[in-house]
Amino acid sequence: MRQKQIKSNDVMLQIFARILILIIITFSIYLLLAGHNNPGGGFIGGLMTASALLIMYLAFDMKTITKAIPINFTTMIGAGLLLAVGTGIVTMLFGYPFLTQFFDYFHLPILGEAELTTALPFDLGVYFVVVGSALTIILTIAEDDK
């Protein structure tokens, strides 16, 4: 199998991958949080995280991923969907239509002036679904090479 050959030989790739993954994931989280005001958002952040994990898969193998991130990605889709739907439903509890979003500016201790919006948890839900779906699709295929 091609992937296994890469894994056994390429030490350089593995070392670089460790650093790369860290950077990409950090950046992806930045993108996720910045989405409301700058380029980014749940979709982009999610896809970027997914590609980081893909690099991990290419450089190492399935076992490493399941060890490093002990999450079932299929469950992650459900969690993300629940989060997104939940954000919508919470606003319903206050008598607003489904998925009404709110925002306000707060003065947080260390961070200073910050804007908090209900769109963020919704975007987070999107993020989870995207990460979960992309990885589920790819890893399912990759594992099926028997």
Added chain:
Amino acid sequence: MTLLHWATISPFLLAIFIPFFYKYLKKIHTGWFVLILPLVLFVYFLSFIPVTSSGDVILRSVPWVPSLGINFALYIDGLSLLFALLITGIGTLVVLYSIYYLSKVKEKLNNFYVYLLMFMGAMLGVVLSDNIIVIYVFWEVTSIASSLLISYWFHREKSTYGAQKSMFITVFGGLSMLGGFSLLYVMTGTFSIREIIANVELVTGSELFLPAMILVLLGAFTKSAQFPFHIWLPDAMEAPTPVSAYLHSATMVKAGIYLVARLTAVFGGSAEWFWIITLAGLTTLMWGSVSAIRQKDLKSILAFSTISQLGLIMSLLGVGSAAYYFNDGDNALYTVAILAAVFHLINHATFKGSLFMTAGIIDHETGTRDIRKLGGLMTIMPVTATISLVGLASMAGLPPFNGFLSKELFFTSMLNATEFGIFSLESFGIILPVLAWIASVFTFAYCLIMFFKTFTGKFKPEELDVDHVHEAPFGMLVSPIILGLLVVVFGLFPNILAYSLIEPAMAAILPGILAPGEVFDVYIHHWHGFVPELFMTIAVVILGTLIFLTMKKWSKSAFYQGERDIFNQVYDGGYDGLVKGAQGITRIQMTGRLRDYFMYMCSFIILVLGYTMYRYDVFSVDTSNLSPIDPYMWVISIIFIGSVVSVPFINNRIGVIIVTGVAGFVVALMFVVFRAPDLALTQLLVETVTVVLFMLVFYHLPKLKKEPVNKRLSVLKLIISVGFGAIMTMVSISAFAMGSGAGFPSISEYFIENAKELAGGYNIVNVILVDFRGLDTMLEILVLGIAALAVVTMIKLRLKGSEDV
């Protein structure tokens, strides 16, 4: 939602719980849980009698689709209350009967009672709704419930055949009825029956009057099994007998009667309405009673008898509609027809209900319903025999039972019709009483056949599959006894119904005929003196007996040997033709080749779009507002086109992936040029993930083969694809020209202006996604999640041995 609404939908609500009762309380027959509901509802509806008999109505409305003026409006007047009482009253007795009829061990009671409750709720909805769209919805639900119940014993081929037939015919009628309702809306601008009646001059003056009337009548006639749509009813007898007693004699088949009665105030007074309904009714009456004679199955006799009795009521409504022509208050000359219709409606429900139940008892105890095998049951089943005798005597029109009274009124109405002097009745009117009289002779004859063949003569135990024939258990007899008693009571004291139920119902069928405060004179007499009706009845008895006594002679005839209507052949032929035709078209069209399907679709799109552009002259080019082309765009374009065009020519897997990857990345680059950084990022990442995915999959897949060259096919492919591409280019150019030139304001302005104020974000695209159009995004991630789960399902969750699927 008022109490009335809850009452109407309560059968549906109870139906939800039936499977649980059936599953967890196996020891108790599920019917006992169901029984309570119709009983409570019956009592509840009884409490409305003082309201309607004093001439009041009740209207409760809940908005359903307010934008279209469709309200779930419930309306109680004499007519709807009468039907509601029939539905719940007969419903109670039928459920009680079914508890003993259907074994709790052998039968799937949960299905049965869910369907039955579904029907009950829908039927209540039909008769109580004021809104015609709501009526239509419930109407179709009754059709569905009916065919589900007919096919209750779905492993029998005849049951499914009957179910399908009833479904086809009644749904066909339902759809044309919807058409008629729509026309009514077009004419009056309202879906409310009361408002349509209030604005009836809009209907009568319109040229759509006749089409609307015919369409609505198609619905009523198919449902009420009027000639020639009656063929579904005999086949519906495959249903369990409680269902036949309930749906196919007492309630559902009377929905058409209800509709005609309800709309008499709209269409009544016209010659077309009078003749269509009267003639359809009389033909049905005639055909049904003559056909009933040659049936050998007890339930088939009853089915044709039901058909003929429905025809009788229908013809009475037709004759009674003349009241709107004269419109001079309570003139017994024509209103007696409506009185007879309402009275016979009640009577028919009582005697036919009891007859179906006794037929069910005979079937249950002897194992057959074939009158050639039955005989001499009088001594073995005395109670059943007595109930049958009462019911049959009433149906035959013998005193002192209720059927006698309504049959006399029927003759009176038909004789009166000859004196109207309108609608050419002075010349053709005489056929009405003649047809009515002949049909009654046959009715009398088949009643005699049914009784004497079953209960007298020689008992033939060797013909029966059951070892020991005995009387039915008491519980099974309760319901028919109650109905039989009602037959006698209504026969002796008809006037307990007169002002409590019949008069309000008449007032509801004929609104606006009476001046306020007046009531119809509905006092029913037993003795009218030596009038023509009496002699007609005596002649019926004599001739009917003669036919019965000479049956031996008739039974050799070809007519008697055949049992099925000739119209069944039309139906079967039409059905076969439809199936064959569909298969033929499928064979031509469905080649099983994906390529052919794509060709159909693409050619169609090309033709439709091309025609539209040509016909409406929408192709336009707007060069005034183009954005300039930067020099590097040429480079990007050339790379893009080069990579895209090369895809079909590369037969190397890795090569194809690389080339499509390049195309994808160039698209990302274009997004940058088009000032869409979000898109560029997304495209870049998606492309990366896609390429990896393709790599993984292609690793397992075979090499790409060169397409075999087939000149004709290649040319065709080329024509279609180039045509499609050209059309899309034209669409793109025209759409741009429309957008910038024609000056349609863009809805995007709203998003740009409000992104900051309403959503507190600077990234407008993201704000649209998560805030303004959050629901779309949510559904989108749902789709993505489903796609991922589908992948998992396909790869991981594989059943053993499904490899060859």
Added chain:
Amino acid sequence: MEILMSIMIGIVFTVSIYLFLSRSLLRVTLATLLMSHGVHLLLLTMSGLQRGASPFLNFQADAYTDPLPQALVLTAIVISFGVTSLLLVMAYRTFKVHNTDDLDELRGSADE
């Protein structure tokens, strides 16, 4: 630029339809991918290209590029990713089960 893009869109659709009509299931999968590119570009082109700054209010520009098609396309990209991967996996499964990716060989019988 819009005319140039329209012509390119036409070419993309031509190629993808041509691929759709081929016998190999893989080429059909590639066709979906290409067609989605065509659709995305079509959506953007219809509203006009480069009509102002990127749709970020931080730029404080007088005019912004139409953000609505961009939002639509962003959604479409992700969905088309789902569709493409689903098709790809279906192609993969089909091949595993039937050992061919030739659509003509995969034809069902006429009675179905």
